[in-house]
Amino acid sequence: MQDGMKKWMQLPRDVLVGHGVINDINDVCKDLKLGNDPLVVTGTTTKKIAGDVVCDLLSDCGDNVHIVASTDASMSEVERVKKEAIEHKASYLVGVGSGKSIDVAKFAATQVDVPFLSVPTAASHDGIVSSRASIRSEGKTTSVEANAPMAVIADTEIISRAPYRLLAAGCGDIISNYTAVKDWELAHRLTNEPFSEYAAALSLMTARILIDSADSIKPDLESSVRMVVKALVSSGVAMSIAGSSRPASGSEHMFSHALDMVAPEHALHGEQCGLGTIMIMYLHGGDWCRIKECLEVIGAPTTAEELGIEDKYILEALLVAHTIRPERYTILGTGLTPAAAEKVARITKVIS
Ligand SMILES: NC(=O)C1=CN([C@@H]2O[C@H](COP(=O)(O)OP(=O)(O)OC[C@H]3O[C@@H](n4cnc5c(N)ncnc54)[C@H](OP(=O)(O)O)[C@@H]3O)[C@@H](O)[C@H]2O)C=CC1
Ligand SMILES: O=C(CO)COP(=O)(O)O
Numbered sequence: 001m002q003d004g005m006k007k008w009m010q011l012p013r014d015v016l017v018g019h020g021v022i023n024d025i026n027d028v029c030k031d032l033k034l035g036n037d038p039l040v041v042t043g044t045t046t047k048k049i050a051g052d053v054v055c056d057l058l059s060d061c062g063d064n065v066h067i068v069a070s071t072d073a074s075m076s077e078v079e080r081v082k083k084e085a086i087e088h089k090a091s092y093l094v095g096v097g098s099g100k101s102i103d104v105a106k107f108a109a110t111q112v113d114v115p116f117l118s119v120p121t122a123a124s125h126d127g128i129v130s131s132r133a134s135i136r137s138e139g140k141t142t143s144v145e146a147n148a149p150m151a152v153i154a155d156t157e158i159i160s161r162a163p164y165r166l167l168a169a170g171c172g173d174i175i176s177n178y179t180a181v182k183d184w185e186l187a188h189r190l191t192n193e194p195f196s197e198y199a200a201a202l203s204l205m206t207a208r209i210l211i212d213s214a215d216s217i218k219p220d221l222e223s224s225v226r227m228v229v230k231a232l233v234s235s236g237v238a239m240s241i242a243g244s245s246r247p248a249s250g251s252e253h254m255f256s257h258a259l260d261m262v263a264p265e266h267a268l269h270g271e272q273c274g275l276g277t278i279m280i281m282y283l284h285g286g287d288w289c290r291i292k293e294c295l296e297v298i299g300a301p302t303t304a305e306e307l308g309i310e311d312k313y314i315l316e317a318l319l320v321a322h323t324i325r326p327e328r329y330t331i332l333g334t335g336l337t338p339a340a341a342e343k344v345a346r347i348t349k350v351i352s
């Protein structure tokens with residue numbers, strides 16, 4: 001089935017971005033009338049960074065708080081969180097942490113039909129606000145429809161203490177909007193796939209602003225975090241407008257999902273998508289050198305070596321990427337030949 005155009009756009013009602021905004025969580029919950037029985041879904045590292053803080057803040061207000069640490073964004077973790085939510089009669093879920101904790105909380109909340117809050121601890125991906133969840137099942141990652149968070153609380157003080165690598169990955173996820181939209185335009189022209197001018201324009205504008213500001217994105221700067229978080233929110237809104245991840249996920253994302261499958265160790269989602277964007281932009285005949293330069297300026301990986309993945313897995317992922325989501329037409333068409341895969345990876349200096 002092709003990516004259709006949903007008539008129902010789901011967007012968060014409250015979006016808080018700034019220094020110390022985590023302290024406003026009780027006001028947000030009151031504003032949204034979420035009840036007094038939250039289940040906090042967090043990760044093993046991020047529990048200590050913000051999960052416990054969120055629990056303390058909600059308990060101080062008299063809420064009956066439960067917490068669960070999730071390890072990966074898999075269907076089995078979603079089932080485990082759903083069980084906890086039902087057992088504790090959770091009136092809402094709070095996803096505190098990285099992409100995987102937020103996606104698990106988002107999808108579990110959708111399935112048990114309770115509201116969900118997104119509290120990112122890193123600006124590493126644009127799922128912090130979207131109405132999608134990327135969940136792994138049977139060795140494959142699928143983007144599933146989910147309810148958008150009722151609120152996003154992005155505390156730039158917490159996020160600026162995260163390793164810089166996560167912020168640079170978030171930039172890669174945003175820059176990939178360029179090729180995602182090119183693929184979407186191609187599918188619109190060649191297969192008559194529905195296309196949203198507004199979603200595409202918002203997605204491209206977000207990537208352009210980020211690329212134009214690439215040299216001001218630096219470690220230990222809360223202003224950089226603020227800029228990237230705003231871009232991630234904007235990109236997530238583009239996905240909500242489209243009703244699919246089309247404006248922010250094209251063949252560069254299929255390459256990243258393929259790498260997750262074929263490589264023994266994978267890098268961060270945004271790092272893989274950024275590197276994929278260089279190669280896919282080459283295939284589109286676009287300015288791939290500019291993409292590469294921007295990622296270099298930001299400090300994101302632009303070669304297989306920097307990504308920590310052997311050349312052979314890059315080539316394997318390029319060869320199978322078109323099979324990841326066959327219903328989504330992209331520049332990869334029915335697949336690259338081994339010679340074409342090697343050519344794109346060598347010319348763009350992703351492999352040496
Ligand atoms: N739903 C959507 O629309 C989208 C979903 N995604 C998905 O999001 C995921 C990628 O998310 P991403 O965050 O890049 O990667 P991960 O979820 O893999 O998280 C990376 C690591 O960063 C750690 N971490 C997070 N915050 C901090 C911090 N402040 N300090 C120290 N460590 C920290 C996490 O700890 P811990 O172990 O505690 O979690 C985790 O170990 C993928 O599964 C991807 O498919 C991506 C884009 C859009
Ligand atoms: O990562 C995403 C957008 O940045 C979501 O895309 P997917 O639909 O490929 O999971």
Ligand SMILES: [Zn+2]
Nearest residue numbers: 125126173273
């Ligand atoms: Zn992404």
